[in-house]
Amino acid sequence: AQSVTQPDIHITVSEGASLELRCNYSYGATPYLFWYVQSPGQGLQLLLKYFSGDTLVQGIKGFEAEFKRSQSSFNLRKPSVHWSDAAEYFCAVEGQAGTALIFGKGTTLSVSS
Amino acid sequence: DVKVTQSSRYLVKRTGEKVFLECVQDMDHENMFWYRQDPGLGLRLIYFSYDVKMKEKGDIPEGYSVSREKKERFSLILESASTNQTSMYLCASSHHGGLAGSNEQFFGPGTRLTVL
Numbered sequence: 001a002q003s004v005t006q007p008d009i010h011i012t013v014s015e016g017a018s019l020e021l022r023c024n025y026s027y028g029a030t031p032y033l034f035w036y037v038q039s040p041g042q043g044l045q046l047l048l049k050y051f052s053g054d055t056l057v058q059g060i061k062g063f064e065a066e067f068k069r070s071q072s073s074f075n076l077r078k079p080s081v082h083w084s085d086a087a088e089y090f091c092a093v094e095g096q097a098g099t100a101l102i103f104g105k106g107t108t109l110s111v112s113s
Numbered sequence: 114d115v116k117v118t119q120s121s122r123y124l125v126k127r128t129g130e131k132v133f134l135e136c137v138q139d140m141d142h143e144n145m146f147w148y149r150q151d152p153g154l155g156l157r158l159i160y161f162s163y164d165v166k167m168k169e170k171g172d173i174p175e176g177y178s179v180s181r182e183k184k185e186r187f188s189l190i191l192e193s194a195s196t197n198q199t200s201m202y203l204c205a206s207s208h209h210g211g212l213a214g215s216n217e218q219f220f221g222p223g224t225r226l227t228v229l
Binding site for chain 2: 104
């Protein structure tokens with residue numbers, strides 16, 4: 001069965017420091033992977049997605065993620081974190097086209113000044 | 114600008130009441146989804162629909178039902194609300210077909226339901 005694991009429940013990063021949020025997936029075939037962000041009191045917004053091609057994916061707000069099949073990982077990175085990046089981040093995997101996403105439990109990012 | 118709207122941001126109901134949560138999308142999407150979000154549990158799929166009048170159970174359908182009479186509208190129904198249904202409810206929609214992985218899900222702002 002497909003599953004997504006986000007090992008870190010909560011991460012605190014200093015403003016201006018780099019960020020990496022971890023995501024591991026379990027899926028037999030080629031996974032289709034997503035990162036979403038949820039600001040407090042808001043719905044989810046898509047940051048980026050991977051479904052083929054270049055394994056380094058660029059997203060909005062300066063985020064990128066790298067798909068590593070050998071490690072079953074799709075980690076999210078940002079070189080310099082801003083205070084407005086404080087939010088909850090969800091990694092998700094999709095199975096067949098058009099089916100529901102399976103989400104990880106999320107990582108809460110706090111940004112310290 | 115694409116939009117998924119939910120009828121209420123906050124809702125307080127009493128145990129045993131029948132509760133309707135409405136979701137409307139203006140993107141002509143075929144797929145619509147209802148999730149609930151709880152701290153430490155992430156998002157869990159309750160029901161989804163591929164087309165009008167069609168529905169599929171998700172991971173946690175117990176205590177819920179859905180209705181999709183029009184393409185743009187997907188309703189979640191709590192037949193007899195219970196305190197353990199206190200949660201954040203998120204609606205989403207996406208296109209069906211095309212390249213797998215290209216069917217981004219668009220989310221509404223959520224409804225925070227409290228059952229007393």
